[in-house]
Amino acid sequence: MRYAVMHQGVPIGYIELTEGELVAAPLLALPAFDPLRPTVQAGSAALLALGFFGAASAEEHNGAGAALRAAAALQFDLVDRHGELVPATFVNVLEAPDGGLVVFARLGHAHARVPAMRPMAPRSDTDAAKPSAEDEDV
Numbered sequence: 505m506r507y508a509v510m511h512q513g514v515p516i517g518y519i520e521l522t523e524g525e526l527v528a529a530p531l532l533a534l535p536a537f538d539p540l541r542p543t544v545q546a547g548s549a550a551l552l553a554l555g556f557f558g559a560a561s562a563e564e565h566n567g568a569g570a571a572l573r574a575a576a577a578l579q580f581d582l583v584d585r586h587g588e589l590v591p592a593t594f595v596n597v598l599e600a601p602d603g604g605l606v607v608f609a610r611l612g613h614a615h616a617r618v619p620a621m622r623p624m625a626p627r628s629d630t631d632a633a634k635p636s637a638e639d640e641d642v
Contacts, residue, residue, distance in 0.1 A: 505521055507519050507582045508582070509581070510580065511536070511540060511578065516531075516534055517534050519531055525611060526609075527608070527611065528607065528608045530605065530607075531606065533605055541599075543571075544597050545599050546571040547572055547576070550575075552598075580596065580607075582595055594609065595607065
């Protein structure tokens with residue numbers, strides 16, 4: 505399915521995603537992405553140099569912390585073809601060593617679109633048998 509990738513309400517590119525919890529796709533960038541490119545480049549270079557798991561533990565020791573923090577501060581959203589915001593745990597843009605842009609998103613643990621309903625019936629016999637304050641006065 506086709507999605508627009510948004511930054512501060514402005515489309516910066518488009519992606520085609522398949523169903524899944526953790527998904528990735530190449531970004532077809534729009535000119536609106538150009539001002540963000542240096543930050544994404546620096547953050548991506550730092551992340552790839554450290555490795556995904558080494559980034560958090562070694563950032564203070566190698567000077568990559570500022571680049572990673574700046575890139576992490578960029579907030580991206582996905583919008584579907586109906587103009588609806590797609591709930592996502594995260595949406596990240598990285599630049600590959602070949603200069604291509606890739607969007608990684610986690611959709612599985614996003615907030616529910618429909619709130620959970622509280623059960624109206626008691627959950628157990630002990631809940632139903634509890635005397636109310638009015639019963640104790642009688």
